[in-house]
Amino acid sequence: xxxxxxxxxxxxxxxxxxxxxxxxxxxxxxxxxxxxxxxxxxxxxxxxxxxxxxxxxxxxxxxxxxxxxxxxxxxxxxxxxxxxxxxxxxxxxxxxxxxxxxxxxxxxxxxxxxxxxxxxxxxxxxxxxxxxxxxxxxxxxxxxxxxxxxxxxxxxxxxxxxxxxxxxxxxxxxxxxxxxxxxxxxxxxxxxxxxxxxxxxxxxxxxxxxxxxxxxxxxxxxxxxxxxxxxxxxxxxxxxxxxxxxxxxxxxxxxxxxxxxxxxxxxxxxxxxxxxxxxxxxxxxxxxxxxxxxxxxxxxxxxxxxxxxxxxxxxxxxxxxxxxxxxxxxxxxxxxxxxxxxxxxxxxxxxxxxxxxxxxxxxxxxxxxxxxxxxxxxxxxxxxxxxxxxxxxxxxxxxxxxxxxxxxxxxxxxxxxxxxxxxxxxxxxxxxxxxxxxxxxxxxxxxxxxxxxxxxxxxxxxxxxxxxxxxxxxxxxxxxxxxxxxxxxxxxxxxxxxxxxxxxxxxxxxxxxxxxxxxxxxxxxxx
Numbered sequence: 001x002x003x004x005x006x007x008x009x010x011x012x013x014x015x016x017x018x019x020x021x022x023x024x025x026x027x028x029x030x031x032x033x034x035x036x037x038x039x040x041x042x043x044x045x046x047x048x049x050x051x052x053x054x055x056x057x058x059x060x061x062x063x064x065x066x067x068x069x070x071x072x073x074x075x076x077x078x079x080x081x082x083x084x085x086x087x088x089x090x091x092x093x094x095x096x097x098x099x100x101x102x103x104x105x106x107x108x109x110x111x112x113x114x115x116x117x118x119x120x121x122x123x124x125x126x127x128x129x130x131x132x133x134x135x136x137x138x139x140x141x142x143x144x145x146x147x148x149x150x151x152x153x154x155x156x157x158x159x160x161x162x163x164x165x166x167x168x169x170x171x172x173x174x175x176x177x178x179x180x181x182x183x184x185x186x187x188x189x190x191x192x193x194x195x196x197x198x199x200x201x202x203x204x205x206x207x208x209x210x211x212x213x214x215x216x217x218x219x220x221x222x223x224x225x226x227x228x229x230x231x232x233x234x235x236x237x238x239x240x241x242x243x244x245x246x247x248x249x250x251x252x253x254x255x256x257x258x259x260x261x262x263x264x265x266x267x268x269x270x271x272x273x274x275x276x277x278x279x280x281x282x283x284x285x286x287x288x289x290x291x292x293x294x295x296x297x298x299x300x301x302x303x304x305x306x307x308x309x310x311x312x313x314x315x316x317x318x319x320x321x322x323x324x325x326x327x328x329x330x331x332x333x334x335x336x337x338x339x340x341x342x343x344x345x346x347x348x349x350x351x352x353x354x355x356x357x358x359x360x361x362x363x364x365x366x367x368x369x370x371x372x373x374x375x376x377x378x379x380x381x382x383x384x385x386x387x388x389x390x391x392x393x394x395x396x397x398x399x400x401x402x403x404x405x406x407x408x409x410x411x412x413x414x415x416x417x418x419x420x421x422x423x424x425x426x427x428x429x430x431x432x433x434x435x436x437x438x439x440x441x442x443x444x445x446x447x448x449x450x451x452x453x454x455x456x457x458x459x460x461x462x463x464x465x466x467x468x469x470x471x472x473x474x475x476x477x478x479x480x481x482x483x484x485x486x487x488x489x490x491x492x493x494x495x496x497x498x499x500x501x502x503x504x505x506x507x508x509x510x511x512x513x514x515x516x517x518x519x520x521x522x523x524x525x526x527x
Contacts, residue, residue: 070097073140080136088129097145159331162245164368165375168397171311172318174378175261178246178254178431179326181365183374183401186431186475187216188247189223189337193329197222198247200431200479202355202491203401204372214365215338215357216243218478219493223340223356231340231356240336243358244329250431250475251326258319265312272305335360345455349407351508352447352455354493355478372401374429374482388437389425390415391484402486407509410458411442414483426460426483428492430476438462438471438505440481440489445506457506458490471495472505481507 065071074097085092130147137145162181166173178185181204188198199222207213220227223241233240246254279298285291326332340356376385376397385393391414393399413422424440438460445459460481462471472479472495479492490507497503 065097069141073142077136077140077142081133084129084132084136088125088132090125090129159328159333159364160325161367162334162364162369165370165373165398168378171261171265171314175254175258176318177375177377178250179322180375181369182429183372183480184429184431184434186246186250187218187222187334187478188244188250190242190244190333192223192225193247195225196247196249197225198250198431198475199477200429200475200492202478202480203488204360205357214360214362216335216360217355217357217491219354219491220340220343220356221354222477223337223358227343227354230342231337233336233338233359242330242333243335243337244332245334246326246332248329251329251332255319255322258315258322262312262315262319265308265315269305269308269312272301272308276301276305333361334358334364345453349509350454350456351490351510352457352493354508355491355510374399374401374427374435377429377435379435385427385437389427389484390423393484399482399486401480401482401488404488404510405483410444410489410509413442414485424483426481426489428472428476428479428481430472430479430492432473432475433470436463436469436471444509445504447506455508457493458509460505460507462503462505481505 070077081095082092084090133147134145137143163176163179165180165182166176183201185201186198187201199218202217202219204214204216207215223243224231276298279294279301282294285294335358337356337358341353344353345351376382376393376399380388382393382395382397413424415425416422424442425437426440427435427437429435439462440458440460444456446454447457448454458481460471463469472492476492477494480488481490481492482488488510490509492505492507495503495505
């Protein structure tokens with residue numbers, strides 16, 4: 001708290017620029033000031049400096065203005081204050097009255113005067129307009145009020161746009177994926193937050209039928225614990241069940257991955273710095289080949305160090321962005337649930353129907369949306385994928401999903417293995433196990449649950465003798481399963497555990513209109 005020297009009984013309009021600066025009303029940007037004004041400046045100016053040891057604000061609790069005179073005259077006062085702002089050129093975000101209480105040294109509540117919060121403006125205008133506001137209040141019987149100018153503006157509580165995909169040369173390429181609109185992103189339903197239930201986006205599609213809405217899909221089990229009930233959002237007035245990217249556990253996992261990469265970068269910078277120091281201190285070899293080798297090594301390591309330091313700065317900035325913009329779970333909302341029928345096996349050729357659809361929040365998607373795109377990541381090289389799948393993936397390692405395999409073509413292989421045997425290798429990008437590949441056997445598996453319910457599913461076995469990685473895990477539900485041509489065979493539904501892995505993964509074949517799989521232009525996404 002800053003006392004006002006020798007000016008307690010002077011009006012604000014009589015204060016000089018020097019006096020205003022000494023009280024914190026004017027400053028050089030090294031501290032943030034909050035100005036409280038009444039008819040005189042006695043007990044009216046508080047200064048919160050960046051250094052908390054210089055001045056601190058007592059914690060204030062808003063008490064409201066119920067049963068006070070301001071309630072009765074609010075509708076008369078507010079238009080006059082708005083007119084004053086307009087005439088003086090003050091642009092406001094919000095203004096509102098409130099009482100605030102603090103605790104004294106005896107921990108007893110002390111009520112402050114009526115405070116009216118006003119928008120940020122220039123210091124000159126703050127001084128002049130405050131007197132006008134106080135005059136309006138006094139004319140309507142409100143005595144002893146305090147005017148508080150608040151630095152800030154009203155912002156909607158929606159989150160930031162989903163991040164754009166970047167080239168694999170970007171140091172954040174592999175750690176930004178959870179915050180993009182690409183396939184493989186983890187989603188969670190608001191109503192299942194406490195269950196820590198997560199899934200993976202299946203597909204983006206047009207609603208059709210004259211509607212301009214764009215929706216995303218995943219499994220019913222991702223949205224509802226009770227999978228035996230039908231759900232349909234009824235429209236205006238019906239509560240919206242929010243769908244968000246990254247439940248709490250997946251968000252924490254993403255943060256751990258970012259922090260690990262930041263720490264690894266620091267380790268690499270230290271090691272490279274020490275190596276450069278060693279090379280610079282070593283005496284030059286008399287052997288020409290050895291001397292040239294060390295000179296080249298020193299030059300290359302210096303270049304690598306420069307790149308590492310640049311990458312480190314970008315990684316640290318990326319961590320700040322994620323923690324600032326994405327920590328609040330409500331800022332990770334990307335849409336609301338529209339339709340989630342009960343899980344059924346009496347439709348779609350006796351395949352299991354396990355799906356739900358949610359309406360996309362256009363503001364979150366439109367800036368960086370690229371449609372149904374899979375980023376093949378850094379886990380496998382393009383050569384490895386091409387060899388494994390027996391085809392050619394795009395050089396930028398971005399696979400666009402282009403349609404579905406017709407049911408009659410499910411048994412037709414699309415490639416051969418290293419021994420010349422026909423086979424169909426399929427991939428998926430799930431939010432838990434990321435990009436993986438497996439063997440599709442070509443014919444349906446017939447399943448029967450504990451209640452005797454029978455269904456058909458596509459069966460995918462894990463890798464090969466050289467790669468026994470899990471094809472799927474919990475949290476991958478909903479992920480589309482595709483071939484090297486970008487054609488979808490089905491959507492991941494369940495698995496059969498064997499040891500620590502899912503020995504077999506099951507997916508219902510589903511018909512998806514080709515139009516639903518094309519990139520969605522911005523104008524159509526916006527509607």
